[in-house]
Amino acid sequence: MPQPFPTRQIGPFTVSAIGLGCMNLSHGYLPRPGTADAERLLLHALDSGITFFDTAALYGFGRNEELLGRTLMHRRGEFTLASKCVLAEIDGKRGLDGSPEAIARVLEDSLRRLRVDHIDLYYMHRLDPKVPVEESVGALVRAKEAGKIGAIGLSEMSAATIRRAHAVHPIAAVQTEYSPWTRNPEIAVLDSCAQLGIGFVAFSPLGRGLLAGNVSGAGIGEGDLRADIPRFQGDHLAANLALYEKMRALAAEAGCTPAQLCLAWLLSRGPHIVPIPGTTNIAHLDEDLAALSLDLSDDVLAAVDALFPAGAAAGARYSRMAQAQAGTETFPDEELV
Template sequence: MDHLLSVELRNLDGVSYSKRQPRGRDSMEQKAQQRTRVPKVKLGTQGLEVSKLGFGCSGLSGIFNDPLSYEEGAAIVIDAFHNGVTFFDTSDAYGNGHNENLIGQALKHLPREKVQIASKFGIAGFEDGRLLINGLPEYARKCCEGSLQRLGVDYIDLYFPHRVDTTVPIEHTMHELKKLVEEGKIKYIGLCEASPDTIRRAHAVHPISAVQMEWSLWTRDIEDEIIPLCRELGIGVIAYSPLGHGFFAGRAGTEGLPEGSIVALNPRFNGENADKNKKLFVRVTKLAEKHGCTPPQLALAWVLHQGEDVVPIPGTTKVKHLDANIASLDVKLSEEELKEVSDAMPVDEIGGERDIELFTSCSWKFANTPLPATPLE
């Protein structure tokens, strides 16, 4: 499966990187990029500060398309940093370690103290058509040590379970993560696709700085429970797939995607669902024209406007798309305009589940854990 791709890696020792401006950019994009400043925001109450726009790195390792080489992927990360994006999200599951190795190559050419790295653990494999999730304390520690080595760093800024292990009390996992904080191996703790009960219980062990959830114009199921809870507890929100797995970038179907791509299997891009969703995309396109931006920029701007405690992490393999994503920070929306954009994409009109069952079955709605048999010290 794509989340655990095994790829042959290229040794890039000796490659020289520099702050560069790739050729062939549209003049409008150049002007937008020159005037766009990526602000810093706080996630949580423990001091974590990141760029308001992050970068989801999974696509660099072939999660959606073919994987990039170390050189190509690291160059995009470096370019993003030099243009104000300092927060990069990775996981040991992306490319079976390829992604963290790639980020590690980029970090050799960047000031470590000015970069924020989020990494995840817990996807241990696949069996009988389902994900194997491991939240055991010893596994968390082992994975952290492996990530530190691949990234080539002494600490990880934000570390969290990629999915919740519903067989292990969250308190057990959290106590080990708390130890890793005390040892200086990680700075802050997060959660991904966690239920309200799991978030509360984890936060009681050690403050959670951020939860990572899918959030976009066409995936909004966290708005009624998760978002209010995070704001009650002072937890930041990292929005993954803010462009709807590429839908708002113009991907209306599965054409051109590699066989077996996760996106190619997504119900929203297939059959009648795809036809239904294309009509919604037309509405977003018209609104984007009204605001003088592109549909993906409008979709990103919508997420960016959800609050200072919200950081979307779109990914891309192309510098021109990175520039366009950064320029979405220039799109300003009033409360009335935000509602207009929301109304153009009614939740009850969206066709299909947000992902394949492999992933929805371990989403936040199914992420409660058992209580500890005995109180933990």
């Protein structure tokens, strides 16, 4: 039976305090696992007590949803399922379409791939600047009224956009990159979520693997999305690996791993925050979940803050194209390209 992990509230859902980001089982990072290994990891996560699984139409252009559909849906009542629209495949390429028609079409495709008739939490993956957020949210409200989704979420959007969307219909969750080296949600989004009663889901909580010790000075190979991110290139990468070494030393002194320290730090930032690390490795997953049993002192958590003030990471957190699609606030001196 799953362990009685600590839980947190995301909108109407009570979920494990750490969820699973499923993207890199099918998309983005290399190497990708084989089918059997990916299925094994998903089932291990569920058996271990994770009750919050996050996917998207974009991931593998539907292959990630298909993976979850065939692997987990015979145990559908045991977990909260989240997926996303707006950012998806368009004519064989990554594309952005927040029109009500596109949202309805992508949702139907996701339901089919996931082998369900209802998705618990459905996010706008990004804001389409060509479509008022009110129109996109309206399409999701209609999907909710039809019983096809249970709650509405937003991903990588500003506090102002969140408030506009929330005025149309209560938003259950906001998802944004958040880790010690990516502090942008602290500018305005975290406070807005707390004020409005919105759950906050932290993706890439381990710095896209770098803060877990999974990136070397040799850099990232071609075909991995991180190869296009400035933080993983040249002098920026060297500077960020130097930061990681300081994090590793701090974790060793605290008696945990750097990944566990990252997750414990995130969980300490507010009761409405749920990190969703992703991994292709069962041992790494178990390591991440062990963060839930840590009891770290305020001094250790403060030391993480001191090590990673805003702007500590070298280089932009997105490629030029991806940054153009992210609405989250930036720091005044943040490098954007």
